[in-house]
Amino acid sequence: MRTVEWVDGRVRIIDQRALPWELVLVEYDDYLDVARAITDMVVRGAPAIGAAAAFGMALAARQFDANNRQELLRYLQEAQALLVKARPTAVNLKWAVNKVMKAGSSEALFRVEDIRNEMLRAAKRIANQDVKANRRMGVYGAALIKDGDTVLHHCNTGALATVDWGTALGVIRTAHQQGKRFHVLLDETRPRLQGARLSGWELTEAGIPFEIIADSAAGHFMRTGKVDLVLVGSDRTAANGDVANKIGTYSLAVLAKENGIPFYAVVPTSTIDMSLPSGEQIPIEERTPDEVRSPYGMALVPDEYPVRNPAFDVTPHRYVTGIVTENGIAYPPYEVNLPRAVEGSLAQELEEEDLPYTHEQLSLFDDLDA
Ligand code: MRU
Numbered sequence: 001m002r003t004v005e006w007v008d009g010r011v012r013i014i015d016q017r018a019l020p021w022e023l024v025l026v027e028y029d030d031y032l033d034v035a036r037a038i039t040d041m042v043v044r045g046a047p048a049i050g051a052a053a054a055f056g057m058a059l060a061a062r063q064f065d066a067n068n069r070q071e072l073l074r075y076l077q078e079a080q081a082l083l084v085k086a087r088p089t090a091v092n093l094k095w096a097v098n099k100v101m102k103a104g105s106s107e108a109l110f111r112v113e114d115i116r117n118e119m120l121r122a123a124k125r126i127a128n129q130d131v132k133a134n135r136r137m138g139v140y141g142a143a144l145i146k147d148g149d150t151v152l153h154h155c156n157t158g159a160l161a162t163v164d165w166g167t168a169l170g171v172i173r174t175a176h177q178q179g180k181r182f183h184v185l186l187d188e189t190r191p192r193l194q195g196a197r198l199s200g201w202e203l204t205e206a207g208i209p210f211e212i213i214a215d216s217a218a219g220h221f222m223r224t225g226k227v228d229l230v231l232v233g234s235d236r237t238a239a240n241g242d243v244a245n246k247i248g249t250y251s252l253a254v255l256a257k258e259n260g261i262p263f264y265a266v267v268p269t270s271t272i273d274m275s276l277p278s279g280e281q282i283p284i285e286e287r288t289p290d291e292v293r294s295p296y297g298m299a300l301v302p303d304e305y306p307v308r309n310p311a312f313d314v315t316p317h318r319y320v321t322g323i324v325t326e327n328g329i330a331y332p333p334y335e336v337n338l339p340r341a342v343e344g345s346l347a348q349e350l351e352e353e354d355l356p357y358t359h360e361q362l363s364l365f366d367d368l369d370a
Contacts, residue, residue, distance in 0.1 A: 003043065003045075004051040010059075012027045013025070014160065017040075017042060028059065030059065030063060031056040031057065031063065031082075034052055034055065034083070035056060035083050047167070047268060048160065050093055053083045053097045054096040054122070055123045055127075057097055069110060080098070080101050089282065091270075100119050104122070126270075130162055130268065134164065135165055137167060140171075141170075141175075142175040145229065147180055149180075150182065151184050152185045152230045152252070153195070154189060154195060154252060155187070155195055155233065155248075157232065158202040167266040167267065168265075171266055172203075173208070185212075185218075185221060186200060186203070186212045187215050188215060192295065193296075194246070196212045218255060222259040223255075223259055227256075227259075230261060230264070231266060233267070234267040235271065237265065237271055238281070238282060239276060240279075240335055241332065242278050243279070243317070244279055244282040244314045246313075248313070253315040253319035254319060263320060264324055265315075266323075267323050268325065269325050279315075284312050285311040289307035289308075320334075323338065325346070327346050328346040
């Protein structure tokens with residue numbers, strides 16, 4: 001089952017707020033409800049919210065009873081503006097919504113019905129390509145994990161954060177599928193605990209051994225030689241390789257460098273924002289203080305205690321050992337190698353060196369484009 005899917009004219013989403021206790025599915029036929037679901041984190045994770053918003057656009061195209069092309073496109077521009085604002089940091093949201101809007105705005109489409117069909121096709125393509133990108137990143141990234149390793153992971157970057165399979169957790173899944181034996185330390189990821197609740201659930205389902213640690217324990221495990229590799233995802237990566245990701249990622253990266261541990265971000269090219277020269281320009285979402293004061297309704301401190309709650313931070317590229325994309329692993333200098341990853345010219349070069357996979361193995365995932 002996919003995290004986000006189009007089923008019988010509706011968008012079906014796994015409600016991530018209910019996990020790990022219950023697997024609840026919600027269905028929407030109004031794009032405004034999809035926007036709310038993104039803001040309220042019914043669905044979260046950069047690629048998952050991109051796909052949800054793409055289907056939201058497809059819904060918007062259907063729910064408005066337009067008389068002609070102009071009328072429909074005007075309505076869709078409002079939907080586009082609203083969906084893009086649902087969460088500010090993950091660039092996949094803007095990327096996906098704009099892609100679907102562009103598909104529907106083609107001059108070649110005159111009839112309202114043709115615009116609707118084209119937008120739905122574009123949304124489905126985004127969802128399928130996300131799965132394919134994750135499977136490819138899994139193959140590239142799994143080469144970084146050795147038998148006996150302990151991998152430290154932050155937040156949830158798995159099937160739930162994407163359409164299926166996952167980014168950093170997708171690498172972990174692939175390595176497990178390849179028969180490698182290794183251990184995972186999951187940062188619990190305060191304040192919303194995506195690491196403990198969602199990554200814990202996914203690794204349990206997949207039979208991958210793990211232990212949850214308090215975020216503040218990560219440094220202890222790194223300094224005492226218990227961590228061989230740090231893997232994280234990203235919500236937006238700038239052209240220079242600065243990585244915005246779940247709050248706490250920056251501290252992990254600095255600790256990893258101090259302790260000589262490789263730190264990799266696993267980032268589909270849909271998450272790379274080549275329009276931003278550095279991470280300084282990435283908008284950082286600040287969420288409600290209630291998430292810190294009373295996570296999931298459990299009051300930890302009085303309501304009047306002041307709180308700051310940035311949801312993301314930026315890790316400067318000097319702390320990032322490499323960036324795993326669906327087109328190969330980019331290493332510094334990122335100004336040179338990220339554009340090659342985005343264009344797709346990186347993989348061939350890397351494959352000519354000694355990476356343990358071939359074009360043929362990667363083409364196994366081509367059918368997902370259909
Ligand atoms: O606030 P969230 O849960 O949406 O944040 C998610 C993350 O930070 C993930 O690491 C990121 O989306 C990349 S994983 C696909």
